[in-house]
Amino acid sequence: MVANKFFRKVLGNGMTIFLEKRDLPVVSVAYGVRSGGMNETASEKGISHFIEHMIYKGTKRRKARQIAAEIEQKGGELNGFTDHDITAFWCKMPSKHLDTALDVLTDMIKNSVFDPKELEKERKVIFEEIKMRRDSPNIYAIDQIHSLLFEKPFGSDLIGTHETMNSITREKIMKRFSEVYRPNNLILGVVGNADFSELVKFAEKNFGKEKGDGKSLFPKITKKNDAVWEKRKGIDQVNLVFSFHVPLLTDKRCHAAYVLNTIMTGGMSSRLFSEIREKRNLAYAVEGNSSITNKFAYNLVYVGTSKDKAENVKSLILAEFQKVSKKLSEKELATAKEQIIGDYEVSGEKSNARLHDLLQEEIDGNAGNLYKLEENIRNVKLSDVKELADIKNYSLFVLVPE
Numbered sequence: 001m002v003a004n005k006f007f008r009k010v011l012g013n014g015m016t017i018f019l020e021k022r023d024l025p026v027v028s029v030a031y032g033v034r035s036g037g038m039n040e041t042a043s044e045k046g047i048s049h050f051i052e053h054m055i056y057k058g059t060k061r062r063k064a065r066q067i068a069a070e071i072e073q074k075g076g077e078l079n080g081f082t083d084h085d086i087t088a089f090w091c092k093m094p095s096k097h098l099d100t101a102l103d104v105l106t107d108m109i110k111n112s113v114f115d116p117k118e119l120e121k122e123r124k125v126i127f128e129e130i131k132m133r134r135d136s137p138n139i140y141a142i143d144q145i146h147s148l149l150f151e152k153p154f155g156s157d158l159i160g161t162h163e164t165m166n167s168i169t170r171e172k173i174m175k176r177f178s179e180v181y182r183p184n185n186l187i188l189g190v191v192g193n194a195d196f197s198e199l200v201k202f203a204e205k206n207f208g209k210e211k212g213d214g215k216s217l218f219p220k221i222t223k224k225n226d227a228v229w230e231k232r233k234g235i236d237q238v239n240l241v242f243s244f245h246v247p248l249l250t251d252k253r254c255h256a257a258y259v260l261n262t263i264m265t266g267g268m269s270s271r272l273f274s275e276i277r278e279k280r281n282l283a284y285a286v287e288g289n290s291s292i293t294n295k296f297a298y299n300l301v302y303v304g305t306s307k308d309k310a311e312n313v314k315s316l317i318l319a320e321f322q323k324v325s326k327k328l329s330e331k332e333l334a335t336a337k338e339q340i341i342g343d344y345e346v347s348g349e350k351s352n353a354r355l356h357d358l359l360q361e362e363i364d365g366n367a368g369n370l371y372k373l374e375e376n377i378r379n380v381k382l383s384d385v386k387e388l389a390d391i392k393n394y395s396l397f398v399l400v401p402e
Contacts (some may be wrong), residue, residue, distance in 0.1 A: 014184025030090035046160020053142025109220035182214030256384035325390035
């Protein structure tokens with residue numbers, strides 16, 4: 001994983017520009033903002049996500065339909081996301097239309113008008129998104145585990161509630177936007193066929209004269225562990241999420257958490273998939289994930305099973321982790337490492353996927369650290385994985401048919 005085609009520069013005002021150059025006819029472009037759900041108080045939960053939606057709803061130069069049309073009519077796709085530590089706006093399109101991508105996204109970041117009528121319309125859209133997430137049992141269960149791992153406000157739902165969303169006015173959005181969307185909080189990232197010097201010139205022309213005085217709140221993040229069994233009518237399957245805290249990205253043992261996640265839930269050959277689905281036929285979906293940053297970090301396991309099998313599945317998960325803590329072999333460790341490295345190479349074929357990973361690394365320090373992944377994974381020690389697998393405390397959310 002040699003980063004010989006990676007370039008990065010921080011402007012005098014704090015804005016970061018990076019490029020992974022590829023000689024391919026497709027380019028992915030994004031603006032990342034160093035602010036998300038973890039930068040919100042309890043009373044304003046969902047404001048970062050609300051701003052993300054509104055960025056697409058019109059600028060001084062373009063109506064909402066024009067924003068989408070200029071990208072899509074050139075064969076591109078346009079989207080965005082809000083996470084706990086980042087809000088991002090991205091598009092993917094033919095490299096020959098890079099100028100269009102930069103122009104449209106920059107217009108959105110700099111010139112959004114937050115039209116009052118559009119804002120009220122989009123508030124209703126987000127209410128529907130809240131309903132959609134609640135009505136999808138697996139998504140709802142995974143959303144709920146966050147509140148069992150962290151105290152509020154960080155433990156509150158990223159998307160907000162009907163109460164907080166109703167309290168977010170245009171004035172509050174405008175204030176937050178003006179405070180946060182400043183050069184020192186902005187990242188311009190590109191993966192594809194582009195010229196880095198031209199990207200820097202573009203950023204300097206559009207942002208170089210602005211002060212990098214963006215602010216971000218950082219409410220305290222307090223860890224906890226809890227368990228909730230919630231009953232719901234109208235569902236036939238138990239949705240079980242098991243999760244536990246792991247070392248932060250600033251701790252070299254964090255890479256052992258990635259390895260442990262792969263051993264336990266990394267595909268059809270993983271331990272929990274084999275034990276729960278293949279051997280015992282207790283579930284269809286057996287999945288897992290690592291969410292590791294320099295401010296919070298946890299692994300989770302998701303299983304969809306029958307009502308009368310939930311306790312058994314929970315016991316199997318705990319038992320399998322204990323087996324790993326005592327009997328993990330160097331051979332299995334090496335196999336998991338190779339799988340992670342291979343997954344990275346395969347997923348990185350998609351420029352937008354690689355851009356997402358680079359943005360997250362930049363939020364956590366420096367996008368170039370992504371290219372140290374293979375080295376970091378190969379350096380993971382057997383003892384560190386076994387120690388993490390010896391779980392003493394965990395959180396559990398189980399959505400059960402009534």
